[in-house]
Amino acid sequence: MTQAGTADAANVPAALEQAGAGGPAPVRIVVSYGFWIFLLSDIIMFSALFATYAVLSAQTDGGPTGHDLFELRTVGIETLCLLFSSYTCGLGTLFLQHRRTQAFYGFFALTFALGAIFLGLELHEFAGMVARGAGPTRSAFLSSFFSLVGLHGAHVSVGLVWLAFTVAQVAAKGPRDFVMRRLQCFSLFWHALDIIWVAVMSLVYLMGAR
Numbered sequence: 001m002t003q004a005g006t007a008d009a010a011n012v013p014a015a016l017e018q019a020g021a022g023g024p025a026p027v028r029i030v031v032s033y034g035f036w037i038f039l040l041s042d043i044i045m046f047s048a049l050f051a052t053y054a055v056l057s058a059q060t061d062g063g064p065t066g067h068d069l070f071e072l073r074t075v076g077i078e079t080l081c082l083l084f085s086s087y088t089c090g091l092g093t094l095f096l097q098h099r100r101t102q103a104f105y106g107f108f109a110l111t112f113a114l115g116a117i118f119l120g121l122e123l124h125e126f127a128g129m130v131a132r133g134a135g136p137t138r139s140a141f142l143s144s145f146f147s148l149v150g151l152h153g154a155h156v157s158v159g160l161v162w163l164a165f166t167v168a169q170v171a172a173k174g175p176r177d178f179v180m181r182r183l184q185c186f187s188l189f190w191h192a193l194d195i196i197w198v199a200v201m202s203l204v205y206l207m208g209a210r
Contacts, residue, residue: 066208
């Protein structure tokens with residue numbers, strides 16, 4: 001081996017040591033990366049439920065179909081509430097980034113109210129279906145429907161609790177870095193629920209009500 005080659009080989013460990021001298025990634029990067037993994041795993045779970053619903057949607061066992069059960073007017077109101085809540089969530093986050101906490105409180109209160117209205121309408125729909133004998137045990141179609149739509153509703157419920165906790169943290173700690181990181185994670189979660197709901201509305205309600 002030549003002298004130049006020996007020198008290059010000797011410099012490799014030093015270069016590797018220097019590349020790793022920065023230490024672990026910043027907390028912001030670690031939190032963002034971890035939360036994106038969580039969202040992707042959640043989307044994979046919903047994808048499996050969408051696939052299950054697609055297979056079982058025609059298996060009504062002589063019971064009611066989506067055309068008999070779905071009320072598109074109510075679904076439209078639910079959709080408007082959830083989509084507008086995503087808009088108010090984004091505005092509230094932007095206002096807090098600019099240290100306008102009162103505007104943040106107002107928009108997040110509106111986000112909570114719209115999410116609660118959405119959840120109330122969904123629970124009313126479920127109760128009406130069960131009262132008509134169209135509960136989750138009536139057919140494979142209804143089992144897959146309640147599993148998919150009910151899981152989304154459970155996510156909205158968790159989101160409302162998380163929203164209230166986030167607002168309480170802002171009130172207690174102010175817009176510190178760790179609070180803003182948690183707020184960004186909540187915002188991503190809430191927007192993801194909107195995207196999933198648009199798929200539910202399109203593939204379950206609109207196609208099922210034909």
